[in-house]
Amino acid sequence: MVIEGEVGRNVSVAGGNVTLDKSAQIAGNAAIAGGNVDVLSQIKDLSVAGGNVKIESTVLGNLTAGAGTLTILGDSRVSGNLEYWSVEKATIAPSVQIAGKTTFHQTEETNTKRQEAARRFFAAIGMFFTVISFISSLVVGLLLIWLMPVYTQKTVDIIRSKFWLSLLLGFVTLIVVPVAVLILLITLVGIPIGLILLFGYFVILYLSKLFVVLVFGKYIAGRAHWKLNSYWVFIASLAAYYLVGFIPVIGPLMKLIVLFVGVGAIVISKKYYFTTFRSKKLL
Known part of the structure; x- marks a missing residue:
């Protein structure tokens, strides 16, 4: 004008x-x-x-x-x-x-500018922790494949052969274990057991995605006829897992399914090894 x-x-x-x-x-x-x-x-x-x-x-x-x-x-x-x-x-x-x-x-700056600055700050913090999570998961996963190849392969086989059972058992475990820990912590006698169970619970949560990621990578490599060892398969599939995690809706849903399946498979493998060791009188 x-x-x-x-x-x-x-x-x-x-x-x-x-x-x-x-x-x-x-x-x-x-x-x-x-x-x-x-x-x-x-x-x-x-x-x-x-x-x-x-x-x-x-x-x-x-x-x-x-x-x-x-x-x-x-x-x-x-x-x-x-x-x-x-x-x-x-x-x-x-x-x-x-x-x-x-x-x-x-x-003062407008609320919009402050909100935008806060959004950028938390996005940067989120990206930082995502990178740290990726690096730590990469190191732990490679160590699992190297130091515990038999256990890793057994858990991978469980996911392949008992996918739906792993999914269901993982869902149940994620609900039941926190309730059990809470009950144990309420009682003085159960505090040590509750703390041990809680520690194991968080370890399983952390490891759960590593096995599922490896299964996914092996499946893709097999379909594409790529001749890659387990280390490279794991690295590529872990990177894909984190990239897909950024996609709205699909990312969180994928992570939830991976969590359920991974937790369930670890629980099944623990039961298998416990039963095997007991039968051989190693426990």
Whole structure:
């Protein structure tokens, strides 16, 4: 919106982009609001509000402004006082003359900006912990494959052959174990057992995804006829797991299913080894 020509009274205008052209002759005062405001002609009292306000003119009275950024350029002159509200101080050219008092009211950032800054901060924190989680999972998974190849392969085979049983058992375990731990912790006698059970519970939660990720990687490698060892299969599938985890809805759902299946498979494998060791009188 451009204001030109002669106006024999006050001017009140609002718009996205507002320019008070040099050719405008305003007899009275002006009140202007806009996203971008440029004042280029002489005015009496000027009240202006905008995101970006630029003034390159003579204000015969007082200048009052509320702006994201306020810039006063060239040979501008303010015969009265300058009072403005902004996040930062105005940019005022050295040649600008302000006869009266200049008052700056510093405002806080808007809620939107604060929320955006907070969102970016927590996103960065989340990404940091995701990277740490990926690296730690990678190290632990590779150590499992190297140090416990038989146990790892047995758990992988359980997931392949008993997928739905693992899913169901994992779901039940995730509900029953916390309840059992809570009951044990309430009783003084059961506190040691409860703490041991709680520790084991968190270990299983952490390890659960590693076996499922390896199963997924081996399945894809087999279908694609890739000749890769277990280490490279695990690295590639773990990276895919974390990348898919960023996808809204699909990521969280995938992680939940992986958690259920992994926990269930570990419980089944523990039962298998316990029974085997007991039968051989190793326990």
